[in-house]
Amino acid sequence: MCLGIPGEIVGEPTGNLRIARVSFSGVVKEISLVYLPEAKVGDYVIIHAGFAISVIDPEEAKTTLMWIDEAERALAAG
């Protein structure tokens, strides 16, 4: 399953399939954002088989990079 990789939305979505240009380190592919009605230019999304399936939450992404105990402390404190 599931070769899903992160890319940045760099173009406005158009058409009923909400096709937008998504960039992966400079490699740009047209992807359907139809399943992410709130996604906008600048967001990072997970792409699978030509469709964006999830918007990456930058805060959660950062938390995942923190050492797990620090993350849990932050969560408890937060």
Next chain:
Amino acid sequence: MSNHVELAHGGGGRKMRQLLEHTILPAFDNKHTEARHDAVVLPVGTQRIAFTTDGYVISPMFFPGGDIGKLAVFGTVNDLAAAGAIPKWLSASFIIEEGLPLDVLEKVVHSMREAAATARIDIVTGDTKVVDRGKGDGMYVTTSGLGIVPDGVDVRPARVRDGDSVIVTGDIGRHGVAVLSVRKGLTFESPIESDCAPLADMMQCLIREGIDVHCARDATRGGVAAVLLEIAAAGRVHVEIQETEIPIDPAVAAACELLGIDALHVANEGRMVVFVAESDAKRTLHALRSLEVSRGSAIIGRVTTGGRAGTASIRTRFGPARALDLPAGEPLPRIC
């Protein structure tokens, strides 16, 4: 599995090896084909000449950074260069599909003339055939090449020694990704251009520096992985490379992630994998980096007794080593 030849048989991977070993090579077995090197070195009088041939069937014919003509010249030049030869003369045979626009043909031959001038070789003979519409994918080009191997130069897999350093002459995967980016049904925009370039001058530069190149091969179909495995098999050695040392452009890496393909399996057209004694590695790197075409050279690994002869492995950034394998055929975009 099949009684027919399949596309995978031409992909530079396992199936092609099988086709060669089981069907084609047994028909022609002689002491020259035994060496299994791309260009064969033959004695002629007191000299040695290198001789090679290659067919070019690339589709689409024009891609970022090159075209079938440029490829046909540089590809064959590079096979000669890998044998340590100074390329001199090429033949060019064209199989053209009925209906090909004349200006396309003109573009291709013009490109070949330019490439020949860059590589300082002459295209001295050739042939032209036209086949029915639907039978030729536009055009196929076959070039054969002759070069002269300077005295004392002996570049072949049997010369690879334990402890040798493995150097790649630039970042990998450009050509394959550049072609995929314009292949119908797979279009993506990318800043990546093919690395298609002649490497004979580069090789002769090393030779003139007095570097004893043990073995070299240009990493075309099947990528760097195919070269390492072929040389490991032919030289009966084990090669281990380090993931962290492999030079790769971020955009190429991203394209490979996107398509689910391994950059080590992707074709290059302007990259040589070079084997030299460890004591020569630094000097070789310095010489390579002084040239435009090999500016991005890097030592990526070594020949070691730490693994089974005839195999290759890659040490991941996390520490453990895993086997390098040939893909079954052409790398295909995956979902999984």
Next chain:
Amino acid sequence: MKYLDEYRNADDVRRYIDAIGQLITRPVNIMEVCGGQTHALVRFGIDELLPDKVTLLHGPGCPVCVTPTETIDRALAIAARAETIFCSYGDMLRVPGSHRDLFSVKASGGDVRIVYSALDALDLAEQNPAREVVFFAVGFETTAPAHAMAVVEARRRRLPNFSLLVAHVLVPPALEVILSDPDRRVDGFLAAGHVCAIMGLDEYSLLVDKYQVPMVVTGFEPLDLVQGILRCVRQLEHGSPSLDNQYARAVRPSGNLAARAVLKEVFQTVDRRWRGLGMIPKSGFALAQPFAEFDAERKFPMKLAEVDDPIECISGQVLTGHRRPNQCPSFGTICTPDKPLGATMVSSEGACAAYYRYKRNEVS
């Protein structure tokens, strides 16, 4: 690449590996469900870095592997027809049916095309009105929304020459087979991150509550995987089992509501046979009645016998975590990626193929 490279940092990963080593007191078996996770673990060598007390078992989350042989035979028959353009993801091309694979159908003249997305197949249907375009809809819940949208769009564009050969399978029923096994070997699970990104967490919470087995929804990068394993080990060492979400940057508790809505509209849940596992009730998708005109099984009706893997193949045991690939007597000898006996060797995501590709040579 942003949001990718950061999760491959060697120091971070090693720190988690050390923590797992310090935490663990007894042997545990952890199963990662998704083929993509198996591939990543083996490709990066992470399974070798883990302390010996952690055994990784590889789950049935490889849709290519579990597609039944008779479905492949059906695909081959459709692809061989003169009027069809048969479109598929690259992964399926080399999977053998009873006698051949899509590549060899292509070699004998069938119009077989590799596509990146189902929308590419849709475009082909529009450009070739005289041909029947059939798309091989293989995958789990992650890929189903893409296929559902292709059908919705085909209706909107009024394309009569487009259809799906549906071979979708669902993760939770397969997990339940493993969980309910009285001889279950699995102590904890890494759930498939992208499946959960679509479907959310509810189905998995239910399984955790019912079977009292820890489950951690996990991503696909090295850091994700070792974090998932640590969190699973923590649950096993300390707390009561719960559903944990390691992949919170991509997975929301309710999943992707827009996708789930379209799935409900376009597909219905049906019983499905899984290669290597047999029939699992309510474990697959088929097109719902309103979309029947896009069903390739209806357009190209044919009777095909069910085909089982040869008796030597133990892929069912591998898929449920009872055996590991290198414990199979046929592994690497009569069964290799070039001549696979069954499910787990036919795709590069399959556990046996991954082991063969990366681990079969002794490397010191």
